[in-house]
Amino acid sequence: MKEYLKKVSNECIHCNACTKKCLFLTKYKIDLADFAKNPNLAKSCFMCDSCLRACPIDLDGAKVAISHREDLKGYSLVKFMKSPYKFRNNSNKKTKDILMFGCAFPGHYPKTTKYLIDLFYGKMDFSIDCCGKPLEDSGLIFDFEKNLNRLKKLYNKKSVKRIVTVCPNCFYFFKEHMDKLNIEVISIYQKLKEENLLNVTYEKAEIFMPCPDKKTKELLNQIKPFVPNGKVKFRKVMCCGMGGGAKSKEPDLAKEMMNTVKSEINENIYTYCASCSASFKKSNIKNVKHILSEILAVNEEVDLSYFKNSLKLKYYKKNRK
Ligand code: SF4
Ligand code: SF4
Structure with missing residues (x-):
């Protein structure tokens, strides 16, 4: 049994706090210790961290799922698409800050993506790429580490000092792996605030x-x-x-x-x-x-033509001439 699965099995006090917060654990009438012993449920975890936030001893269902998934062969499409990301768009241009869009935002918000690229024209280069979280979540640990090394090499070559993330998953993923990257991570919201570029929206959101x-x-x-x-x-x-x-x-x-x-x-x-x-x-x-x-007052509606938009943005070179 893998180390983390052993830890969960041994340390769980069966208080049921995780089960109460999780539809998946509730459906199968199990807690995380049971999940650790059941690799057949590897793909049933939504990796939402509700269990982790509830657990008095910080046991983590997503880590249990990843440990199980390492032994599966069912993630070939994730590997094909994200290792490395098929629609990535990077350059060798030097830049102190890099606007890292991740892989989800450009495909669903292409207009806002282009708006941001224009907004920072001459001030900050951009990167459309996958941070590697989907690889790690799929248990593709070798590919996730390879991807992180690739990004580290690329950003070092570009003299990047700060990664400015657009996606919350990238933000926390990069922060978690900062020791490997050795580059500061901030959000686009912090960057826009620093540049005094934000509008206020008064709608009851x-x-x-x-x-x-x-x-x-x-x-x-x-x-x-x-x-x-x-x-x-x-x-x-x-x-x-x-x-x-x-x-x-x-x-x-x-x-x-x-x-x-x-x-x-x-x-x-x-x-x-x-x-x-x-x-x-x-x-x-x-x-x-x-x-x-x-x-940003772009007010773009979410666009479901993800592949078409991502493909177009792969070849978007406006800020690179
Ligand atoms: S991370 Fe998985 S096990 Fe934990 S609450 Fe979410 S779905 Fe349930
Ligand atoms: S909340 Fe933590 S200690 Fe309690 S049953 Fe779940 S995994 Fe075990």
């Missing part, structure tokens, strides 16, 4: 927090001053349904999460994660807004 920000709320705290009438809602919802690639294995649970979202919406739903926005739009939720696009 109903805010959905993406999973990676739920623990420290670092991004939410940076965003809030620019959405003064925003209120965090949907606290009971585990995740948008896209997490951990579990939707295909557990469609009923993903649907249940989405139904809870729908039942709580009044006017709109504001997110700061492009994957969450796309997930809501796919479920026919109206008035989905990305906070970044709103505070």
Whole structure:
């Protein structure tokens, strides 16, 4: 048995706090110690960290899932698409800060992506690439480490001192692996504030927090001053349904999460994660807004033509001439 699975099995005190917070554990009537002994459920975890936030001894269901997934061979498409990312767009231009879009935002918000590239023209180069989180989440540890090394080499060659992330997953993923990268990580919201480039949006925003920000709320705290009438809602919802690639294995649970979202919406739903926005739009939720696009006054609707947009942006060279 792998080290982390052993740790969970040995240390769990069976208090059930994780099960109470998790639809997946509840469905199978198990806690994390049982999950650690059940590799057949590897693909059922949404990697939302609800269990980790509830567990009195910080045991982590996502890590259990990753340990199980390391032995699976079912993630060849993730490997093909993300190792390295097929739609990546980088250059060798020197830049102190790099605007790192990640892989989800450009495909779903192409207009806002181009707007940001233009906004920082001559001041900061950009990178459309995958941080590697989907590789790690799929248990593709060798590929995830290879990808991180590739990015480290590329950014070092470009003399990058700070990675400016657009995606909350990239933000926390890079922060977690900063020791390997040795580059400071900040969010686009911090950068826009430094440059005094943000507008305030006064709409009564109903805010959905993406999973990676739920623990420290670092991004939410940076965003809030620019959405003064925003209120965090949907606290009971585990995740948008896209997490951990579990939707295909557990469609009923993903649907249940989405139904809870729908039942709580009044006017709109504001997110700061492009994957969450796309997930809501796919479920026919109206008035989905990305906070970044709103505070930049681009007001772009989430676009579901992900592949077409990503392919176009792969060859977008405007800032590179
Ligand atoms: S990460 Fe989320 S889905 Fe996975 S076990 Fe924990 S609470 Fe459940
Ligand atoms: S919350 Fe932690 S200690 Fe309690 S049952 Fe779950 S894994 Fe075990």
